[in-house]
Amino acid sequence: MxxxxxxxxxxxxxxxxxxxAATARPPVCKLMDYGKFKYESAMxxxxxxxxxxxxxxKEMKLRPKIDPHDYDTKKGHVVRFLKQGDKVKIxxxxxxxxxxxxxxxxxxxQRLAEDVQDLGFVESNPKQDGRNMIMVLGPHKKxxxxxxxxxxxxxxxxxxRQGTSAPADADETAEA
Numbered sequence: 001m002x003x004x005x006x007x008x009x010x011x012x013x014x015x016x017x018x019x020x021a022a023t024a025r026p027p028v029c030k031l032m033d034y035g036k037f038k039y040e041s042a043m044x045x046x047x048x049x050x051x052x053x054x055x056x057x058k059e060m061k062l063r064p065k066i067d068p069h070d071y072d073t074k075k076g077h078v079v080r081f082l083k084q085g086d087k088v089k090i091x092x093x094x095x096x097x098x099x100x101x102x103x104x105x106x107x108x109x110q111r112l113a114e115d116v117q118d119l120g121f122v123e124s125n126p127k128q129d130g131r132n133m134i135m136v137l138g139p140h141k142k143x144x145x146x147x148x149x150x151x152x153x154x155x156x157x158x159x160x161r162q163g164t165s166a167p168a169d170a171d172e173t174a175e176a
Contacts, residue, residue: 006029006031009031010031013031015031015032015033016031016032016033016034017029017030017031018030018031018032018034018037051144053085053142053143053144053147054143055086055087055143056086056087056143057086057087057088057089057136058081058086058087058088058089059088059089059090059091060074060077060078060081060088060089060090060091061090061091061092061093062074062090062091062092062093062108063092063093063095063098064092064094064098064101064104064105064108065098065104066108071108075112075115075116078090078112078116078137079116079119082116082119082120082137082139082140083119083139083146084139084143084146084150085139085141085142085143085144085145085146085147086139086143087123087136087137087138087139088120088136088137089134089135089136089137090109090112090134090135090136090137091132091133091134092105092108092109092132092133092134093131093132094131094132094133095131099131102128102133105126105133106126106133109126109133109135110126113135113137116137118140119139119140120137120138120139120140121137121138121140122135122136122137122138123136123137123138124136
């Protein structure tokens with residue numbers, strides 16, 4: 001329809017004439033409330049950002065001659081990071097004569113990868129980078145799944161706390 005007639009129709013219905021496809025011949029236009037359209041698209045974008053998960057790479061640094069207890073502590077941190085859905089970059093730092101024995105670092109990284117294989121997988125194999133040896137572990141579950149599980153667990157703990165605190169309050173009032 002001609003442009004003048006389309007504008008007249010838009011004014012009649014108190015709507016906006018919005019060009020949808022400018023490159024089409026003839027150009028395609030649509031009658032709509034443009035302010036409402038912008039608001040709804042902004043709300044969709046905000047909702048998408050809220051549900052979006054940011055990929056974070058956590059780093060854990062080790063030495064080749066690490067004590068068993070220290071290894072367990074560091075492994076615990078790696079497990080926690082993988083459960084949260086984050087990637088973990090493990091760096092083995094070599095100093096002095098340790099640089100002549102890179103196989104020690106390689107074995108340590110392989111041991112760590114085997115210990116956490118149920119939570120994550122080796123994303124990039126161990127490789128020497130100057131004085132350091134680096135390996136990246138990725139989680140099996142996505143960050144969004146981990147966040148959802150954490151929210152459910154938190155809600156369950158909160159419900160449990162509220163459920164156990166109510167009888168204790170009832171006992172206190174009965175004694176008074």
